[in-house]
Amino acid sequence: MRNFVFVLISVFLFGCSGDSLKTGKIADTYSVSNTETLEIFLTEAIPIEGGYNISQQAEHFTVSEIQYRDKGIYYVYVPEADFTGEDVVKITRADSNGATVYAKTVTTYNIDVTE
Numbered sequence: 826m827r828n829f830v831f832v833l834i835s836v837f838l839f840g841c842s843g844d845s846l847k848t849g850k851i852a853d854t855y856s857v858s859n860t861e862t863l864e865i866f867l868t869e870a871i872p873i874e875g876g877y878n879i880s881q882q883a884e885h886f887t888v889s890e891i892q893y894r895d896k897g898i899y900y901v902y903v904p905e906a907d908f909t910g911e912d913v914v915k916i917t918r919a920d921s922n923g924a925t926v927y928a929k930t931v932t933t934y935n936i937d938v939t940e
Contacts, residue, residue, distance in 0.1 A: 849930040856937040859904045862888075863936065867916070869897040875921035880931060883914040885938070891916070904938045912936045 857863040867877055877898055883889045888903040900916055913935055920928040 849928075851930065851932040852935065853932065854935040854937065856939065857902070857904065858939050859906060859908055861903075863902040865900040865902075865934065867891070867898040867900055867918075871898060872921075874923045875919040875926060877916055877918050879914060880917040881913070881915035883912045883936065885910070885912050889914060900934070902934075902936060904936075909938050909940055912938060 853865075855863055855865065871893060877891050877900075879889070879891065883902060885905045885908040886902060887905055888901055890901055892899045892901050900914070902912075902914065904912065913933060915931055915933050918930045918932070919926045920930075
């Protein structure tokens with residue numbers, strides 16, 4: 826019985842090393858005119874630990890931010906008035922238990938801005 830407990834504790838300790846952080850990557854594409862506001866719904870639940878942040882900011886924006894609202898979390902993008910083309914923003918979601926981030930998901934949003 827002691828050997829079983831020892832093996833179980835060993836598996837747990839080695840399985841929870843710093844290398845166990847999992848990172849997923851997702852890409853989405855959106856289209857918006859340069860006179861519109863793009864709002865992307867991220868989640869309904871507002872996390873107590875971890876959360877969302879912009880890990881790579883867009884280049885051609887008037888507004889590019891994560892907004893916490895009553896109905897959830899949104900990414901809001903307003904392009905520069907005269908800009909047309911592609912803009913890119915990366916948003917990282919970190920899942921945490923309070924002490925450790927155990928998973929990250931990076932979502933790349935390709936935003937096609939038209940007239």
